[in-house]
Amino acid sequence: MVGIVIVSHSQKLAEGVVEVARMMAENASLAAAGGLEDGNLGTSYDKILAAVEEVYSFDGVIILMDMGSAVMTTEMILEDLNRPNVKMIDCPLVEGAVLAAVESAGGRSLEELSELIKDSRTANKF
Amino acid sequence: MDTKTILAIIEAIAKRIEEQKDFLTELDNEIGDGDHGINLARGFKAVEEKLPTFADKDIGAILKGVGTALVSTVGGASGPLYGTAFMKAGNVCKGKTSLTAYEFAAALDAAINGVKMRGKAVEGEKTMLDALCPAYKTIKSGIDGGKNLVDALADGVDAAAKGVEYTKTIIATKGRASYLKERSLGHQDPGATSSLYMLQTTLEVLRGA
Numbered sequence A: 001m002v003g004i005v006i007v008s009h010s011q012k013l014a015e016g017v018v019e020v021a022r023m024m025a026e027n028a029s030l031a032a033a034g035g036l037e038d039g040n041l042g043t044s045y046d047k048i049l050a051a052v053e054e055v056y057s058f059d060g061v062i063i064l065m066d067m068g069s070a071v072m073t074t075e076m077i078l079e080d081l082n083r084p085n086v087k088m089i090d091c092p093l094v095e096g097a098v099l100a101a102v103e104s105a106g107g108r109s110l111e112e113l114s115e116l117i118k119d120s121r122t123a124n125k126f
Numbered sequence B: 001m002d003t004k005t006i007l008a009i010i011e012a013i014a015k016r017i018e019e020q021k022d023f024l025t026e027l028d029n030e031i032g033d034g035d036h037g038i039n040l041a042r043g044f045k046a047v048e049e050k051l052p053t054f055a056d057k058d059i060g061a062i063l064k065g066v067g068t069a070l071v072s073t074v075g076g077a078s079g080p081l082y083g084t085a086f087m088k089a090g091n092v093c094k095g096k097t098s099l100t101a102y103e104f105a106a107a108l109d110a111a112i113n114g115v116k117m118r119g120k121a122v123e124g125e126k127t128m129l130d131a132l133c134p135a136y137k138t139i140k141s142g143i144d145g146g147k148n149l150v151d152a153l154a155d156g157v158d159a160a161a162k163g164v165e166y167t168k169t170i171i172a173t174k175g176r177a178s179y180l181k182e183r184s185l186g187h188q189d190p191g192a193t194s195s196l197y198m199l200q201t202t203l204e205v206l207r208g209a
């Protein structure tokens, strides 16, 4: 199963998004990487890396993040890891996470999942 | 510019950032989330703690070490940005134990390109690039025109200071401040300000050396 990492400046937000995503996919492999080591707001290279390793398998990992340093720090981790089966995707965090959880638990491949999640960019709420 | 001077510069930058922590944070309060000084002070404290392990390293390895420390401790956008900058500068100084004026300029150029790549930003977007880019251009043309590094850098610092002033007159299109649109006008960019401090500190150390 493809692992999912949720990166946010806030630990509460990252954990909350994981919680919401799990509502529809109990078995999804999700990890939250929010805030700094000391609990302050920000993005932590080490926390994100640890979260990736936590859900990593041969099937791969997708990373969804909020903004700014979350994006840039994730980018650096991808460059350093240099594993083609770890990807970051640009999408609305909550919608993307729910989609990712449902579809990964449904057995989608990394490639399929990356394409599907992109749909959340244009999906209207009403 | 030898290894000892580089270490002295890094130590002096760490001190300067700590001194200016509140001011940088205040600037970030106006157009951001009020943490730039706190972020950088945390980052450079980690750098300071690593300094003893740099003692027997070459300039490339030292700069890389600074970058790595910043990336893993700063916590805000300036972490991956300055982190990438120092790492890219380290790449072009690999194995070197001293830098000529030209090599210093090449390292600064690599650092700036690192920021542009990481931030997907260019000059004129109200970021640290508005201090760094004019500084580099001035330093490079000074050296090309036969100036020594200290004189060229002195002009570069002036150009960076003007760049910081210029950030007050433009609207942010990158980083957090871009959410404020027109309301970012009239405020100086915190990252441009910290970049100015780094260049100023480098000059001060070179003048004293």
Ligand SMILES: Nc1ncnc2c1ncn2[C@@H]1O[C@H](COP(=O)(O)OP(=O)(O)O)[C@@H](O)[C@H]1O
Pocket: A068, A069, B028, B032, B033, B035, B036, B039, B040, B075, B076, B077, B078, B079, B081, B115, B118, B119, B120, B121, B126, B127, B128, B129, B174, B175, B176, B189, B190, B191, B192
């Ligand atoms: N995309 C970007 N490209 C270049 N510089 C940027 C970018 N985003 C932010 N910055 C710089 O980073 C500074 C803010 O740093 P900091 O407060 O530490 O990070 P954050 O915005 O994550 O809180 C800004 O003042 C600006 O100079």
Ligand SMILES: [Mg+2]
Pocket: B028, B032, B033, B034, B035, B036, B076, B176
């Ligand atoms: Mg900030």
